[in-house]
Amino acid sequence: MKLLLIGLDGVRVDLALPEVVAADEGFAVPDHPADPRFAAAPRDVPRDAPRERGEGTTGRLAPTLSRLAAGGRVVPVWMTPPTDSGPGWASLLTGTTHEENNVWWNEFVGHRLARCPDLLSRVFFADPRARTFAATTWPALVAATGPGPVVHSRPDQQVGGQHQLFAATDFSDGCRSADRQVRTRAAWVLNHEGPDAAFVHLEGPDEAAHRHGSQGPEYRAALTAADEDVRHLVKAVAERFERLGEDWLVAVTTDHGHKPEGGHGEDEVVVRRSFLLVHRIGGPLPAGLREPATLRSHEVSPLLLAAVGVRPGSLVADHPVGQVRDVPSAGPTRDLRHEW
Numbered sequence: 001m002k003l004l005l006i007g008l009d010g011v012r013v014d015l016a017l018p019e020v021v022a023a024d025e026g027f028a029v030p031d032h033p034a035d036p037r038f039a040a041a042p043r044d045v046p047r048d049a050p051r052e053r054g055e056g057t058t059g060r061l062a063p064t065l066s067r068l069a070a071g072g073r074v075v076p077v078w079m080t081p082p083t084d085s086g087p088g089w090a091s092l093l094t095g096t097t098h099e100e101n102n103v104w105w106n107e108f109v110g111h112r113l114a115r116c117p118d119l120l121s122r123v124f125f126a127d128p129r130a131r132t133f134a135a136t137t138w139p140a141l142v143a144a145t146g147p148g149p150v151v152h153s154r155p156d157q158q159v160g161g162q163h164q165l166f167a168a169t170d171f172s173d174g175c176r177s178a179d180r181q182v183r184t185r186a187a188w189v190l191n192h193e194g195p196d197a198a199f200v201h202l203e204g205p206d207e208a209a210h211r212h213g214s215q216g217p218e219y220r221a222a223l224t225a226a227d228e229d230v231r232h233l234v235k236a237v238a239e240r241f242e243r244l245g246e247d248w249l250v251a252v253t254t255d256h257g258h259k260p261e262g263g264h265g266e267d268e269v270v271v272r273r274s275f276l277l278v279h280r281i282g283g284p285l286p287a288g289l290r291e292p293a294t295l296r297s298h299e300v301s302p303l304l305l306a307a308v309g310v311r312p313g314s315l316v317a318d319h320p321v322g323q324v325r326d327v328p329s330a331g332p333t334r335d336l337r338h339e340w
């Protein structure tokens with residue numbers, strides 16, 4: 001089974017899939033507390049504040065996501081603050097916690113991503129014949145010259161196209177034009193080359209919420225535009241199922257929601273609430289994807305990898321692997337047994 005993971009930046013799932021969120025109490029309250037360092041500043045909220053638009057309505061902002069959900073499953077995912085994009089995607093894509101990958105902000109300063117391979121690289125490590133592809137509107141996720149990257153470059157595999165990376169360059173219409181560029185390239189590669197594992201990241205909803213908040217028509221339009229991008233990507237792999245009989249697992253997630261006025265980073269429920277939508281084209285969902293009631297961000301990649309057949313290898317060493325220890329500047333002992 002091949003894997004297509006679609007990352008939609010900054011999606012409020014309570015607006016994109018309101019029926020799904022209302023029907024699953026796992027979406028109501030975070031399943032683990034936030035570190036108080038990342039708590040939101042107290043805000044005066046009117047006691048009679050109207051329900052946020054979208055909640056409880058039947059309007060379909062995301063018809064493709066709704067169709068994928070109806071034929072698949074949506075698992076609540078709770079992000080661990082800080083809910084910035086860097087820590088969020090680093091955790092979602094590498095299956096590690098903030099403490100393990102040391103990504104706390106979007107600057108990635110001091111990150112340990114080299115020892116926390118992304119899920120595409122894990123597919124490659126499991127079978128060096130694997131072909132992988134990533135495309136993104138946020139270059140930091142893939143650019144070797146940027147502050148990350150989260151997706152490893154693996155230049156040896158880029159020779160000959162075994163590992164392909166694409167970062168958007170057309171921001172003439174902000175993230176909308178960049179997303180369209182990513183969508184077009186990704187749909188082509190998915191449709192014609194069918195990589196074994198792919199990650200496609202789109203950022204329109206995040207940009208709209210930062211500019212206009214997450215309650216107005218601009219954000220709803222951005223959700224619908226991203227949903228249309230998703231439709232193109234699903235169409236690309238669905239044709240491979242129809243024509244070639246290929247089995248595909250399509251997954252969709254987000255790195256955070258958005259406050260009503262726009263913005264994220266702290267511990268509000270509407271910001272921490274994410275989701276993992278899984279939909280198999282070519283058969284029923286694997287049993288492992290039907291099990292978890294809720295997930296945390298670092299549990300997403302391992303679950304998807306297990307579903308597509310990746311079994312992590314192991315090194316059973318009698319020393320602490322990867323730990324740097326310097327020899328003390330005290331000189332040798334002159335014990336002849338140790339002199340060489």
Ligand SMILES: [Zn+2]
Binds near residue numbers: 009084
């Ligand atoms: Zn983000």
